[in-house]
Amino acid sequence: MKPQRITVLGSTGSIGTSTLDVIARHPGRFEVFALSAARQVDLLLEQCARLRPAFAVMADAGAARRLAERLEAERLPTRVLEGPDALERIAAHEQVDVVMAAIVGAAGLAPCLAAARAGKRLLLANKEALVVGGDFFLDAVRAGGARLLPIDSEHSAIFQSLPEDPASWDEQVDKIILTASGGPFRTWEPARLREVTPQQACAHPNWVMGRKISVDSATMMNKALEVIEAHYLFGLPPERLDVVIHPQSVIHSMVQYRDTSVVAQLGTPDMRVPIAYGLAWPQRIASGAQALDFSRLADMSFEALDSRGHRERFPGLQLAWECLRAQPGSTAVLNAANEVAVAAFLDERIRFDQIHSVNLATLSAVQVSKPQDLTDLLALDARARAQAEESIACLT
Numbered sequence: 001m002k003p004q005r006i007t008v009l010g011s012t013g014s015i016g017t018s019t020l021d022v023i024a025r026h027p028g029r030f031e032v033f034a035l036s037a038a039r040q041v042d043l044l045l046e047q048c049a050r051l052r053p054a055f056a057v058m059a060d061a062g063a064a065r066r067l068a069e070r071l072e073a074e075r076l077p078t079r080v081l082e083g084p085d086a087l088e089r090i091a092a093h094e095q096v097d098v099v100m101a102a103i104v105g106a107a108g109l110a111p112c113l114a115a116a117r118a119g120k121r122l123l124l125a126n127k128e129a130l131v132v133g134g135d136f137f138l139d140a141v142r143a144g145g146a147r148l149l150p151i152d153s154e155h156s157a158i159f160q161s162l163p164e165d166p167a168s169w170d171e172q173v174d175k176i177i178l179t180a181s182g183g184p185f186r187t188w189e190p191a192r193l194r195e196v197t198p199q200q201a202c203a204h205p206n207w208v209m210g211r212k213i214s215v216d217s218a219t220m221m222n223k224a225l226e227v228i229e230a231h232y233l234f235g236l237p238p239e240r241l242d243v244v245i246h247p248q249s250v251i252h253s254m255v256q257y258r259d260t261s262v263v264a265q266l267g268t269p270d271m272r273v274p275i276a277y278g279l280a281w282p283q284r285i286a287s288g289a290q291a292l293d294f295s296r297l298a299d300m301s302f303e304a305l306d307s308r309g310h311r312e313r314f315p316g317l318q319l320a321w322e323c324l325r326a327q328p329g330s331t332a333v334l335n336a337a338n339e340v341a342v343a344a345f346l347d348e349r350i351r352f353d354q355i356h357s358v359n360l361a362t363l364s365a366v367q368v369s370k371p372q373d374l375t376d377l378l379a380l381d382a383r384a385r386a387q388a389e390e391s392i393a394c395l396t
């Protein structure tokens with residue numbers, strides 16, 4: 001079998017490094033064609049030395065210069081490119097079969113669209129790209145004849161629990177139930193959330209992840225983004241998307257059928273499992289993850305969103321359903337506001353509980369009209385970011 005040639009967008013991140021780990025377990029099956037990062041020169045250099053990709057792209061121009069100098073000093077053949085256009089180029093390159101989309105945030109949308117239009121197998125970890133792109137993203141997938149496969153653990157679980165034929169989903173499925181860990185503050189008094197530090201927010205109880213998604217898990221905005229992501233991936237209306245808190249993260253999500261049967265996917269919390277599934281689909285390959293040991297599984301518990309003060313503790317979650325029912329483009333505004341607010345929290349410019357205030361203020365201030373193309377979408381994203389910064393300035 002000819003090796004599958006892969007571009008890993010965001011190769012220095014949590015998903016990126018896990019992807020390279022899975023790929024390394026299957027020499028001959030996969031080959032790395034291109035890698036990308038924003039600023040981490042040392043790690044990208046080490047990955048280039050090990051994997052010898054044809055291209056390495058850095059979002060930051062200074063970092064690209066430093067990487068090129070060091071590759072030359074070590075006589076490594078990888079060609080360095082810089083900036084957003086270069087990301088699109090390695091995503092759409094004719095020699096590429098598979099693109100792992102593991103950039104964090106809306107910055108990943110344009111290369112995802114490029115991969116979609118070029119008809120690649122697109123492994124989507126970058127949920128923000130779909131939350132921003134919505135139907136426009138799906139149109140690009142259809143037009144390009146791409147194969148979109150979910151990598152987010154919940155969506156991989158749902159995909160594994162659904163019937164093979166998407167045409168039967170609407171008729172056979174009653175609802176999708178996304179599980180949520182509840183993050184590090186699941187049992188905290190809501191009033192204490194104003195004291196939360198970035199370090200506390202990034203300490204997820206079950207998963208080791210990048211800082212942005214870790215903060216999103218702590219506010220449960222991650223689950224809000226995932227409800228929106230599920231709507232676009234699986235085509236069910238907002239009222240057929242449910243969330244239940246499951247603190248152990250053993251059940252990664254579930255599908256409830258018309259006859260009330262529930263089909264779920266379970267496993268240890270290790271992203272190499274959905275990554276291996278996306279890479280090899282429809283086959284299964286070794287991921288390197290530890291198997292679940294049911295004899296040592298102490299507990300699997302569940303909490304309703306309407307119990308234990310969760311609605312007050314996690315007010316942002318509801319915005320997912322509100323934005324899905326509002327004007328198309330609202331989910332892009334929510335995402336932009338949240339990216340800006342999370343960055344401000346990590347920079348200690350706002351408090352943890354103010355992330356939600358910024359999101360709400362931005363949603364109510366930005367007028368949304370249905371975006372017709374990528375230019376419209378990017379303009380809406382930029383307006384929402386500017387508005388979110390204004391809301392932050394009013395808070396501080």
Ligand SMILES: NC(=O)C1=CN([C@@H]2O[C@H](COP(=O)(O)OP(=O)(O)OC[C@H]3O[C@@H](n4cnc5c(N)ncnc54)[C@H](OP(=O)(O)O)[C@@H]3O)[C@@H](O)[C@H]2O)C=CC1
Pocket residue numbers: 009010011012013014015016036037038039040041059101102103104105107125126127128151152153207208209210211212213271
């Ligand atoms: N981590 C996880 O377990 C999961 C993550 N996801 C999703 O996957 C995506 C990646 O998450 P994660 O791996 O945790 O994030 P990380 O922060 O660990 O990694 C992000 C990657 O993107 C690069 N990057 C950051 N900003 C830019 C930019 N503006 N332009 C180009 N590249 C950029 C980073 O480069 P550099 O290292 O140089 O900064 C890094 O390679 C997110 O959308 C997240 O929601 C989904 C499910 C689980």
Ligand SMILES: CC(=O)[C@@H](O)[C@H](O)COP(=O)(O)O
Pocket residue numbers: 152153154179180181182183207216217218220222223271
């Ligand atoms: C690993 C993964 O997919 C994350 O999105 C994870 O699910 C976060 O967990 P919670 O958002 O449920 O805390």
Ligand SMILES: [Mn+2]
Pocket residue numbers: 152153154226
């Ligand atoms: Mn997830």
